[in-house]
Amino acid sequence: MASTHSTIRIMPTGPGHPKRVRSELMRQRLRAAGWFLVPMLVALAIVAGWPLLRTIYFSFTNASLTNLDGAELVGFKNYLSWTVLKSGRVIWSGLLSDPAWWNAVWNTVRFAVLSVALETILGTVVALVLNAEFKGRGLVRAAILIPWAIPTIVSARMWSWMLNDQFGIINDMLMMLGLIDHKIAWTASSDTAMIAVLIVDVWKTTPFMALLILAGLQMIPRDIYEAAAIDGVHPVRTFWRVTLPLVRPALMVAVIFRLLDAMRIFDLIYVLTPNSAQTKTISVLARENLIDFDKFAYGSAQSTMLFLIIALMTILYIWLGKVRFDGGDR
């Protein structure tokens, strides 16, 4: 859609040699473009490309936090290895045989799927409300930006105070409404730790989702709704048959962005439910190994696996959905 105006078409400017002028101009622009791109590409190579390669390298070594330079290659030992005992028993080691790793994978996937599903549904509801015309719409839009503007760490601490078992206002509210008969230790209890994390994440991220979906909704021409109304189509049916199919591309982009974002969650869980096995995600586990437990190589292997999982998801999605993120011509 942007292909018509994303490149400049240069017209021959004078008599003489229009063709030569054109190509010279083009060459000058291309050269300038190259120089303009180099600083950014170098910066990205240093802060992203090189560290990523080093992380992958470390995952195949026995590096430790205090001995990065003396790291020796050990092959796939951090991922999977086995030793056969004399008795014939096989002992597996490496992260693929580590229950803590699979627990973290399960937590990450569970968190990502549940949070994004909830945020999509609630985000759609909020977006539909904001898309309607009513008095005070600007006020509502400003209000929903507040959770988005609050730093994650701050919202984690705010909510852990509200969800406090003894003095928390959430327990107080629920008791008052008669929904629970005893105070719940939301963040500490193993049954509710994930629920607590989901509550905070959904609260914080639904506004973002709602704004993306709203932008999609606003691109739908109003006369389609008018036509549906004149034909006497029930609004619910209009939503399923008209709104949803038209907003689907925007919705899918929002969902994939959020999903990839949710897969790497670290800060909220680190602060809200530290040391809870029910919420420990791959990022939290990997950092713990890298920095706190001095298992640098092992943590690098877990980081590399998370990178691979996310890369695979992205490739699969682009391939399946044939989504074009750039909107420009290739």
Next chain:
Amino acid sequence: MLWSYTKTSAFYLLVAVIVFVSIFPFYYAILTSFKSGTALFEVNYLPVHFSLDNYVSVLTTGVFVRNLGNSILVATSVVVLALFLAVTAAFALARVSFRGRGLLLMTILAVSMFPQIAVLAGLFELVRAFGLFNTPFALIFSYTIFTLPFTVWVLTTFMRDLPMEIEEAAIVDGASPWIIITKVFMPLMWPALVTTGLLAFIAAWNEFLFALTFTSSNETRTVPVAIALLSGASQYEIPWGRIMAASVIVTVPLVVLVLIFQRKIVQGLTAGGVKG
């Protein structure tokens, strides 16, 4: 008549719920921050206590003011650096067509989707090798990984929408690409730069993982880490009042900025996302 009345009330009830859920937690944090002593441990829905003890304690004891300074320094430097690198790159990506442009844009987008943990080990090594560990420069350096792709991406979408007649006129007048960027586009780009800069600033202000890992002393920490690690005498004595006061201090400027620039921010946020 009755039916339509019910429908309208249900709609406004929904609106009220959305607004309540959005602002109540922050309201409650402000409420808590004004409580001191045992007042903290009674649940109040309306403001009944007012004491500035927590604010005084946060700002005068410890190094929170220093942490605020660090955050401002890091976030500002990161934004300036990212915008500087991104403006020229965005020009090349938006206005000049060359082979591999689509691929390059995809790569940049892919970098912004990087899980930060995947570069943590490699960055840790780099930061130590450069002697940046436990300095603000470690953060300025590492934050480029998420601010730069984002600013390039958003500025590219903005620049692509500038009318080409302006540029053609400049080319006819013999302006070089550098002149076109600085003299022709920059004046038109101010709103976009402000929006992008603000979003990058917020991202840098809120970052936690790198700040937690690349700084190790109280004096060099940024505010998110300071707030996360703020603790009392023992593990069981969490100083909720001070935590809430510190939280309010770092959040109020952001909320004010976001509310002032809300239209621009919504545009900036959706520019990257919904162009499929």
